[in-house]
Amino acid sequence: MKAVLPVLGLLAIVGAWWLATIVFRVDPFLLPSPGDVAGSFLELPGYLLEQTLVTSWEAVAGFALSVVIGVPIALLVVGSTVLERMFYPLLVALNAVPKIAVAPLVVVWFGFGIGSKVLMVVLVCIFPIVISTASGMRSTPNELVELFRSLAASRAHEFFKLRLWHALPQIFVGLKVSITLAVVGAVIGEFVGARAGLGYVISTSGASADTSLAFAAMALLAVVSVVLFYALVLLERKLVPWAEERRVV
Amino acid sequence: MIAFQRVAHTFGGVRALAGIDLEVAEHEFVAVIGRSGCGKSTLLRIAAGLLTPSRGRVLVAGEEVTAPCRDVSLMFQRPALLPWRSVLANVLLPAEVLGLGEQRSRAHELLELVGLGGFEERLPHELSGGMQQRVSLCRSLLQDPGVMLMDEPFSALDAITRTELSEELQRIQREQPRTVLFVTHSVDEAVLLADRVVVLSPRPGRVHEITDVPLARPRALGRAELDEVSRAVRASLGEVTA
Numbered sequence: 001m002k003a004v005l006p007v008l009g010l011l012a013i014v015g016a017w018w019l020a021t022i023v024f025r026v027d028p029f030l031l032p033s034p035g036d037v038a039g040s041f042l043e044l045p046g047y048l049l050e051q052t053l054v055t056s057w058e059a060v061a062g063f064a065l066s067v068v069i070g071v072p073i074a075l076l077v078v079g080s081t082v083l084e085r086m087f088y089p090l091l092v093a094l095n096a097v098p099k100i101a102v103a104p105l106v107v108v109w110f111g112f113g114i115g116s117k118v119l120m121v122v123l124v125c126i127f128p129i130v131i132s133t134a135s136g137m138r139s140t141p142n143e144l145v146e147l148f149r150s151l152a153a154s155r156a157h158e159f160f161k162l163r164l165w166h167a168l169p170q171i172f173v174g175l176k177v178s179i180t181l182a183v184v185g186a187v188i189g190e191f192v193g194a195r196a197g198l199g200y201v202i203s204t205s206g207a208s209a210d211t212s213l214a215f216a217a218m219a220l221l222a223v224v225s226v227v228l229f230y231a232l233v234l235l236e237r238k239l240v241p242w243a244e245e246r247r248v249v
Numbered sequence: 250m251i252a253f254q255r256v257a258h259t260f261g262g263v264r265a266l267a268g269i270d271l272e273v274a275e276h277e278f279v280a281v282i283g284r285s286g287c288g289k290s291t292l293l294r295i296a297a298g299l300l301t302p303s304r305g306r307v308l309v310a311g312e313e314v315t316a317p318c319r320d321v322s323l324m325f326q327r328p329a330l331l332p333w334r335s336v337l338a339n340v341l342l343p344a345e346v347l348g349l350g351e352q353r354s355r356a357h358e359l360l361e362l363v364g365l366g367g368f369e370e371r372l373p374h375e376l377s378g379g380m381q382q383r384v385s386l387c388r389s390l391l392q393d394p395g396v397m398l399m400d401e402p403f404s405a406l407d408a409i410t411r412t413e414l415s416e417e418l419q420r421i422q423r424e425q426p427r428t429v430l431f432v433t434h435s436v437d438e439a440v441l442l443a444d445r446v447v448v449l450s451p452r453p454g455r456v457h458e459i460t461d462v463p464l465a466r467p468r469a470l471g472r473a474e475l476d477e478v479s480r481a482v483r484a485s486l487g488e489v490t491a
């Protein structure tokens with residue numbers, strides 16, 4: 001039943017869009033109607049789904065890689081003041097560079113294949129993951145840290161039995177931000193240089209003035225983002241059931 | 250068992266403790282009472298080896314405390330349970346961290362002892378505050394410490410739960426006596442539980458007066474003899490808070 005309202009919202013928007021294209025007789029080259037878009041999709045469903053898979057795979061692989069790299073970076077940063085002083089400002093500076101400006105370079109370095117896309121995804125995803133993990137671990141209540149210290153706990157125990165667990169709900173906040181950015185990152189990579197993927201479809205459809213194809217690709221991108229996002233939400237519900245009830249410290 | 254020798258502590262510019270001299274004998278239960286901010290928690294953290302005093306030293310079992318050790322457990326005002334762990338896993342934490350080997354059956358016994366049998370697989374947030382503090386007590390006991398440091402362990406609880414828990418603590422103490430240093434705000438609780446009650450003066454904390462509680466156990470709240478001692482402790486507290 002919870003799905004009813006979002007679906008209604010979607011239908012309302014699509015209906016308004018459709019109505020607008022009819023009432024104002026919009027040129028389909030400028031704004032295709034939902035019908036045109038669906039038509040485009042139905043012309044090449046296999047091809048489009050294939051491109052969807054390419055982009056999804058790039059996004060997921062880059063996202064997974066970001067987790068694998070980002071969490072240990074956060075551990076190091078929280079674990080060592082020296083490392084933090086050395087590298088945290090650099091990380092912040094790196095993040096301030098607009099990723100889109102780096103994309104051409106990334107393509108030059110890693111080619112037109114999937115490697116450059118995955119790297120783009122990592123570049124956009126990793127920062128929110130590092131930040132949320134590090135700040136989650138830092139915000140561990142002093143009482144719990146003292147409890148561990150009073151048990152003569154090692155640093156490893158303090159990190160893996162306490163801080164990382166305590167950070168999990170915040171890590172998920174970072175993951176949810178990252179997963180939507182991941183799709184954006186993949187598309188940026190594909191815009192700059194690729195032979196496949198929904199971003200590639202969009203950029204080439206521009207050249208061939210096929211606006212409804214571009215819209216179909218965008219719709220698919222939206223679907224991919226939503227699916228990935230809610231997959232994470234489900235995972236979060238399974239993994240951190242206690243976080244919904246944060247009465248306990 | 251515990252000996253504070255001229256223990257003084259200063260945080261930055263703030264003098265928290267000024268020269269505490271206090272000895273707690275083996276299996277003795279000593280309550281510490283004093284205004285908030287007079288350094289009671291600081292005293293316990295020093296005894297637990299979490300904080301190095303600016304001056305003086307603490308001996309536990311004849312050895313100077315330099316770091317936390319297995320034989321000393323610390324219990325806080327709040328339950329300090331790990332919310333992602335089940336009740337059982339919380340109680341077993343000291344065994345895991347200290348490497349005490351298999352303690353499951355003992356954890357079950359302890360939970361049974363405080364009336365939490367059957368709650369092993371619950372998460373802490375499913376329990377009331379009093380039950381959570383009982384879990385925390387079990388966790389302290391699992392370590393089988395010779396010395397228990399308790400920092401206002403019952404003061405966040407309602408009056409009824411508080412009475413229940415102090416009765417349980419008395420019972421546990423009777424079955425297996427340990428050396429306990431127990432910080433509290435409540436004179437009645439101190440007199441009910443302790444062999445001696447130490448009144449600290451306000452910041453910087455120092456020992457103002459020590460009152461013996463020469464009453465047989467088990468004790469029950471509301472007895473006339475207890476009230477007499479309570480009055481003495483209140484008078485002593487009045488001197489320092491006036």
Ligand SMILES: Nc1ncnc2c1ncn2[C@@H]1O[C@H](COP(=O)(O)OP(=O)(O)O)[C@@H](O)[C@H]1O
Binds near residue numbers: 286
């Ligand atoms: N980590 C700390 N840093 C600075 N000051 C502290 C710290 N811990 C305690 N204090 C100060 O030391 C004094 C004693 O604190 P505490 O031992 O917590 O008192 P109590 O437990 O008796 O209420 C207080 O004035 C408090 O503000």
Ligand SMILES: [Mg+2]
Binds near residue numbers: 289
């Ligand atoms: Mg205190």
